[in-house]
């Protein structure tokens with residue numbers, strides 16, 4: 014069989030891919046060497062801005078299958094029949110490090126799912142943790158700055174990391190989570206995913222429920238100790254990528270079971286915790302897990318850049334029957350992602366294969382911009398309303414309306430009867446086994462003891478004391494011992 018011919022970008026055959034064209038055998042190169050110029054110029058443009066957070070990641074395709082009837086709670090089309098399958102793309106990630114960082118690090122993991130439903134793409138952009146460090150989006154840039162590289166030293170600085178937390182008592186719950194055993198998953202396959210926020214489901218009768226998503230790994234939870242992680246990160250910085258890629262190539266397809274917690278909307282106002290506070294969980298005894306379906310990953314992308322680097326997930330990509338809650342963090346995220354995509358990938362990023370709907374088509378009046386490819390047909394008008402049979406609105410609300418009261422202003426999140434910054438952190442600590450507690454204390458002390466200022470250390474210790482007196486004392490003793498060394 015004859016080999017395929019190498020071509021230029023415009024499809025013309027390339028005569029020589031080993032030697033540049035020159036003026037004579039030993040002379041300078043010729044400007045007319047289109048293949049050389051194109052090759053060098055394209056190479057210079059291979060990189061795009063990396064994600065400002067979650068830069069490092071791995072992705073795979075698969076499907077979601079409904080196993081249980083949830084039609085009493087949402088009219089979402091892709092959840093309306095037991096047995097129904099929807100194609101998905103899932104991107105896992107670490108958060109703080111840049112594209113070149115290592116996978117085996119103590120950091121939350123992203124768990125972003127795109128469901129290609131028949132009513133459009135639904136993006137559920139979560140983490141492997143059910144809670145988060147802060148509860149107001151206005152703090153997010155400061156928080157991330159404190160965790161990433163310092164602008165002067167160019168390194169992650171324990172001073173900055175812990176100084177932010179010293180001023181964010183609401184982070185104590187998530188810090189306890191992160192410093193505990195689950196803070197370093199062994200791989201992306203061996204961790205749970207959570208929607209983390211509270212979302213809203215609406216059923217066919219217009220009744221609203223608040224919902225939290227839990228994807229439980231069917232591979233079992235596996236974690237690394239700080240020592241194991243340091244060794245693996247040094248040997249194979251791509252350890253999570255290697256694990257996911259190889260498992261799927263071998264046909265060992267990872268899966269997760271999706272459960273939800275459902276709260277009738279009317280119960281939100283009087284629940285003991287503010288149900289829209291991202292630093293809190295809903296204890297399962299209040300709102301038990303209810304099974305919904307199974308998510309399976311069974312296909313690796315063909316090209317990491319095209320499909321993983323250019324994947325764009327946005328928490329405001331909802332489908333009818335699912336909508337946002339008043340969670341302030343979620344509200345901030347509804348803006349941030351598509352804005353990031355327009356910067357990182359351009360206005361037509363939704364036309365890229367990984368981001369475009371697969372089970373339906375786009376019919377709208379958006380046109381043009383860099384790299385536009387979807388013309389929507391020669392007779393499609395680019396304005397609405399029109400007399401040419403163009404697409405029209407449905408008139409059906411996507412989710413139920415929520416009642417609001419009060420005045421505009423920069424309000425703190427309302428506190429419910431059991432709300433404070435520490436109770437749930439203490440509960441998490443008390444749930445841990447003796448060995449887990451010891452590892453947690455050692456991890457916290459290992460970081461906190463590196464902080465240069467005593468007042469920053471004291472403020473952080475006060476948070477652990479407030480969560481649980483024993484927890485506080487043990488961290489304090491461990492930090493002292495390390496600083497006296």
Ligand code: HEM
Nearest residue numbers: 064067104123124125139140145150153209345346349353
């Ligand atoms: C107000 C708070 C937050 C803001 C402003 C924010 C903003 C961002 C931005 C700008 C990106 C990069 C997007 C891109 O370039 O494609 C990103 C990525 C991501 N964020 Fe957030 N984020 C916030 C909180 C959270 C929370 C609470 C979670 C999880 C519950 C989360 C999960 C993720 C994930 C998983 C990604 C990576 C998505 C992917 O794989 O492409 N973020 N975030």
